[in-house]
Amino acid sequence: MTNDLFADAITSEEELRAIYEPPAPLAQRKEIQSIDEMARALIACSPLVFLASADADGRCDVTPRGGPAGFVSVLEDGTIVIPDATGNRRIDTLRNVVRTGRIGLIFVIPGRGQSLRVNGRACVSASKDLLERVTHVGKAPRSALVVEADEVYAHCPKAFVRSGVWKPETWLPSDAQPHPAKVSHAHIGDPSISVEQIEQDQRDSLLYRLA
Structure with missing residues (x-):
């Protein structure tokens, strides 16, 4: 059944547009290309961000990162800095960013329906000067994700x-x-x-290992 569904899948934007109307003008116009003061304020309110990345072969990954509201920093020039925190050490997101230099983010604010979507160029930095400027989520981070937004x-x-x-x-x-x-038991096997x-x-x- 699954193979049949993939064989019969839509394969072009033209086919998609045949079943979906064009987006409303306001939906198109509200996309901006950098972090403005409104986006900066929303990021400062968010304790949770979802990070989407892909490797060079297109295999995708989405992972949550959390901390106190404002744990994600926005520098003076609008660059976003997400400190790493103690985790499972799989480094899936970091590895993907090193390979492709791209990332997608969704910032969530508890109780709020509107979220903030940010896509852009990204890198992994272990700069001591940068890491001293970010908010620690537990232990001092070993690295941070640096994001230059081009879609907000x-x-x-x-x-x-x-x-x-x-x-x-x-x-x-x-x-x-x-x-x-x-x-976990079922998946470990x-x-x-x-x-x-x-x-x-x-x-x-x-x-014992949250910090």
């Missing part, structure tokens, strides 16, 4: 409204969701490691 877009709130993501009364109770340790061991490791990670 205040994204409409429809996805957040439709999902009810900021409405706790719409959330599924935890016992109706897959247990985090059981998810090692019978010598128990669910209880994984659960303990996850607790320890948040208790």
